[in-house]
Amino acid sequence: MVNWIFFVQRFVDVWMSIPQMAVLLTIVNILPRSMLTIIMVLGITSGIGAPEYPERRVLDKREHLYFCGRCHRLSAWRTMIRHVLPNVMSIIIIGFTIGVGGNILAESGLSFLGMGLQPGIPSWGAMINRRRQQYLQTVPQLALWPGFALSITG
Numbered sequence: 001m002v003n004w005i006f007f008v009q010r011f012v013d014v015w016m017s018i019p020q021m022a023v024l025l026t027i028v029n030i031l032p033r034s035m036l037t038i039i040m041v042l043g044i045t046s047g048i049g050a051p052e053y054p055e056r057r058v059l060d061k062r063e064h065l066y067f068c069g070r071c072h073r074l075s076a077w078r079t080m081i082r083h084v085l086p087n088v089m090s091i092i093i094i095g096f097t098i099g100v101g102g103n104i105l106a107e108s109g110l111s112f113l114g115m116g117l118q119p120g121i122p123s124w125g126a127m128i129n130r131r132r133q134q135y136l137q138t139v140p141q142l143a144l145w146p147g148f149a150l151s152i153t154g
Contacts, residue, residue: 016049024106028115035117038110042103105154124150 023045031037104124110116111125119126124146131143 012049020045020106021109024110025113025115028110033115033118035121038107038117042106046099046103046106101154105150108150 024041027041027045028038031041107116108123108125108128111123112129113125114129116125117123127146128143128150131139131146135142
């Protein structure tokens with residue numbers, strides 16, 4: 001029997017070794033540029049490596065909590081929901097929060113390079129790029145405020 005979890009873990013390891021911006025630029029150049037495309041690409045690329053750290057935490061807690069659930073005669077699913085999930089939820093919430101900031105930075109980077117959202121849709125990266133080209137010498141604060149907001153968010 002082939003252990004498919006081994007192959008999934010190796011795929012995630014390879015995926016995490018590739019720079020995310022290179023993958024994003026490649027996929028955005030292949031697919032048509034729209035907001036839905038950008039959202040889907042960012043969601044898929046950032047979601048592949050996300051379960052790696054919570055998985056390690058689950059494997060650490062599994063043996064101890066499994067015996068706790070067995071003492072109470074709970075099924076494996078009930079043990080996971082009642083004991084393991086509350087212990088891992090803090091890591092999931094922190095990872096999700098960091099991922100949102102990373103996705104905002106990635107979208108801004110794409111928009112700054114001109115590969116992000118279409119013109120007319122507000123984006124901090126596009127605002128910095130547009131202001132840099134037009135008004136940086138005369139009115140630098142037009143690029144300063146989107147950059148400041150982006151650095152606080154990311």
